[in-house]
Amino acid sequence: MLETLGLEYHYQHGKKIVFPEIKVKRGQRLLISGFSGCGKTTLLSLIAGALKLQAGDIKFDGINYSSMSSLLLDKFRADHIGYIFQTLNLIPFLSVSENIALGIRFSQSRKSKVNDLNQEITRLVKSLGLGKEVLTTPVNRLSVGQQQRVAVARALLGKPDLILADEPTSALDAETTKKFLNEVMDAFDSTKQAIIMVSHDASITHYFDTVIDLNKQHA
Amino acid sequence: MLSLLLKSMRSRIIPTSLVTISLMASMVLLLSIERIQQGTEEGFNQSISGVDAIIGPRSSSLELVLYTVFHLGRPTNNITTKTVNDIKQRSDISWLVPIALGDSHRGFRVIATQSNYFDHIKYGNNQSLIFLNGVAFSELSEAVLGSDVAERLNYNVGSEIQITHGSVESIGSKHDDFSFKVKGILKKTGTPIDQAIFLDLKGYELLHLGWMSGKKVFSLDDIDLSSLPAGALDPKTVTAAFVGLKSKITLFKFTKSIREYSKEAISAVIPGIALSELWSIVGLVDKGFQLLSWIIIAISLIAMVTLIIASLDNRKQEMTIYRANGASPKFLAIMVICESLVIGLVAIIGAIILVTIVTYFATNQLNLALGISPSFKWISLEEIKVFGLILFAGVLSSLVPAVMVFRKNLHQILS
Numbered sequence: 001m002l003e004t005l006g007l008e009y010h011y012q013h014g015k016k017i018v019f020p021e022i023k024v025k026r027g028q029r030l031l032i033s034g035f036s037g038c039g040k041t042t043l044l045s046l047i048a049g050a051l052k053l054q055a056g057d058i059k060f061d062g063i064n065y066s067s068m069s070s071l072l073l074d075k076f077r078a079d080h081i082g083y084i085f086q087t088l089n090l091i092p093f094l095s096v097s098e099n100i101a102l103g104i105r106f107s108q109s110r111k112s113k114v115n116d117l118n119q120e121i122t123r124l125v126k127s128l129g130l131g132k133e134v135l136t137t138p139v140n141r142l143s144v145g146q147q148q149r150v151a152v153a154r155a156l157l158g159k160p161d162l163i164l165a166d167e168p169t170s171a172l173d174a175e176t177t178k179k180f181l182n183e184v185m186d187a188f189d190s191t192k193q194a195i196i197m198v199s200h201d202a203s204i205t206h207y208f209d210t211v212i213d214l215n216k217q218h219a
Numbered sequence: 220m221l222s223l224l225l226k227s228m229r230s231r232i233i234p235t236s237l238v239t240i241s242l243m244a245s246m247v248l249l250l251s252i253e254r255i256q257q258g259t260e261e262g263f264n265q266s267i268s269g270v271d272a273i274i275g276p277r278s279s280s281l282e283l284v285l286y287t288v289f290h291l292g293r294p295t296n297n298i299t300t301k302t303v304n305d306i307k308q309r310s311d312i313s314w315l316v317p318i319a320l321g322d323s324h325r326g327f328r329v330i331a332t333q334s335n336y337f338d339h340i341k342y343g344n345n346q347s348l349i350f351l352n353g354v355a356f357s358e359l360s361e362a363v364l365g366s367d368v369a370e371r372l373n374y375n376v377g378s379e380i381q382i383t384h385g386s387v388e389s390i391g392s393k394h395d396d397f398s399f400k401v402k403g404i405l406k407k408t409g410t411p412i413d414q415a416i417f418l419d420l421k422g423y424e425l426l427h428l429g430w431m432s433g434k435k436v437f438s439l440d441d442i443d444l445s446s447l448p449a450g451a452l453d454p455k456t457v458t459a460a461f462v463g464l465k466s467k468i469t470l471f472k473f474t475k476s477i478r479e480y481s482k483e484a485i486s487a488v489i490p491g492i493a494l495s496e497l498w499s500i501v502g503l504v505d506k507g508f509q510l511l512s513w514i515i516i517a518i519s520l521i522a523m524v525t526l527i528i529a530s531l532d533n534r535k536q537e538m539t540i541y542r543a544n545g546a547s548p549k550f551l552a553i554m555v556i557c558e559s560l561v562i563g564l565v566a567i568i569g570a571i572i573l574v575t576i577v578t579y580f581a582t583n584q585l586n587l588a589l590g591i592s593p594s595f596k597w598i599s600l601e602e603i604k605v606f607g608l609i610l611f612a613g614v615l616s617s618l619v620p621a622v623m624v625f626r627k628n629l630h631q632i633l634s
Contacts, residue, residue, distance in 0.1 A: 048543070050542070050543070070548075071547055071549075074542075074545055074546070074547040074548075075545065075547070077543075077545045078544060078545020078546075079545070081545075083543040083544070085539075085543070088536050089540070090540070091227075091536070091537050091540055092230065092536075093226050093227060093229065093230035094223075094226060098226075102540065102541070102544050103544060105544060105545075105546075106541075106544055106545035106546050106547075106550075107545055154544070
């Protein structure tokens with residue numbers, strides 16, 4: 001489904017990173033690990049189409065990123081990718097369900113995959129171990145763990161092909177991390193979707209079928 | 220997008236509403252000034268009509284108009300009845316109405332004139348004076364009231380009034396030995412006529428029979444009115460005279476020959492010219508205010524853009540989430556522009572409501588001060604243009620933050 005071809009990135013301050021080739025199939029769970037500063041987030045941004053390619057290319061279902069304008073890439077991201085941030089995933093002045101609905105706000109194709117929006121949101125929230133009452137709770141009263149689950153629900157809504165997660169567990173304690181990942185892996189549809197997660201946490205590798213350590217690549 | 224935008228703005232309600240209020244207040248200022256100016260000008264120009272010239276003692280034309288039309292200030296000099304009669308004989312004159320000013324009744328000016336005043340003097344767009352109640356005076360002991368006088372002092376046809384010598388009431392200044400009976404009440408005109416009391420010139424002359432140099436020498440009670448010789452009550456002097464010509468073409472020739480009248484120093488004023496002269500002075504002050512309020516609007520718009528730019532930093536999280544979910548930079552830029560549109564529109568709607576209230580009260584004030592009451596209106600095409608211009612300027616200036624948002628790379632936001 002996704003394939004990187006000779007990706008390189010030159011930072012403005014002179015540092016250059018040559019990324020390993022990555023191939024992701026549907027159903028695959030890929031963990032990209034490594035110390036901070038090794039280019040994990042940069043790689044994720046490149047895959048998300050948020051950062052302009054400098055050298056190399058990314059191929060997604062046969063389409064090359066290099067052939068798309070930034071406007072097309074925005075649309076592509078809306079249609080195919082669900083993104084989860086490290087923290088601060090939610091818009092404070094929107095309700096929980098409005099935050100989740102943002103996932104399909106900018107994509108016709110993801111909208112068409114959802115028949116009954118409220119029903120689907122309730123289903124996702126439940127499958128992530130949250131009670132229905134969080135839907136009406138103000139965002140700033142949710143715990144960090146709850147907020148991250150809401151962010152996952154948004155990324156999963158409308159079944160995008162690829163879920164990208166940038167250290168989603170870094171603000172969670174070990175126990176919550178475990179629970180969180182269990183629920184995410186259960187909620188995620190392994191027949192249609194793939195997940196790429198970035199983390200420096202070595203204790204979570206067993207949730208993934210492939211692990212790429214960016215530090216080792218450099219060595 | 221609008222619902223997202225409104226929710227986002229609601230989360231920043233305090234700074235947003237403060238900026239909206241300042242923009243609204245500056246628009247209210249501009250529009251009120253504009254409306255009061257227009258209203259005053261309209262009122263000025265409509266306060267007299269149908270009169271081709273005003274003849275009075277030689278003085279500035281402004282002065283003459285101020286006391287004959289607006290009943291402001293006091294006449295410095297009089298003209299003799301002989302001169303007035305001389306002019307009346309001229310072949311180019313259609314009618315002439317003499318007036319004498321000086322007395323008052325409870326703060327309202329008294330105009331002593333002849334009953335043909337009500338036939339010839341017009342207001343607004345050549346509208347004749349109409350009697351709401353009663354008719355014009357026909358005897359020297361009768362009076363006609365302007366509508367405001369009747370309303371405020373609660374007078375009706377048949378009421379008796381006494382006149383005060385001069386314009387201020389003080390002890391001993393009352394003509395308390397003679398009363399006038401209200402014979403007619405005029406319909407409201409929205410001009411200084413509403414605040415005037417009209418008497419017959421002969422009655423006015425009678426009042427002053429016992430007076431010399433502003434002091435009462437003997438009382439009317441001591442005189443047998445029937446024993447007065449014929450012509451004793453014909454005034455020797457009047458303050459001014461309103462004139463209508465047979466043909467307007469002769470107007471300038473007429474005023475020139477009045478200036479050159481050899482027996483007395485008199486002048487003729489064309490009301491329209493004098494009014495526009497008066498307006499050019501008042502209008503200048505207005506122009507200054509107008510300029511000032513445009514500057515204030517510009518400052519408010521700058522404050523709005525400053526607010527939007529300052530809020531962009533706080534809204535980084537919001538913008539990032541939109542972008543990560545596939546919103547294009549165009550979407551964010553449009554959102555920023557729409558924010559200025561929403562602020563502008565809310566401010567405009569608020570301004571219209573406030574201006575309506577302000578002009579309502581200002582109109583009352585104008586009426587009290589100058590006796591003119593401009594027509595009340597909701598919103599003019601001119602004002603819609605002003606609103607459009609302000610809205611356009613707002614959108615134009617919001618392009619600055621919009622471009623800032625547009626240029627921001629998603630990755631810069633992500634990391």
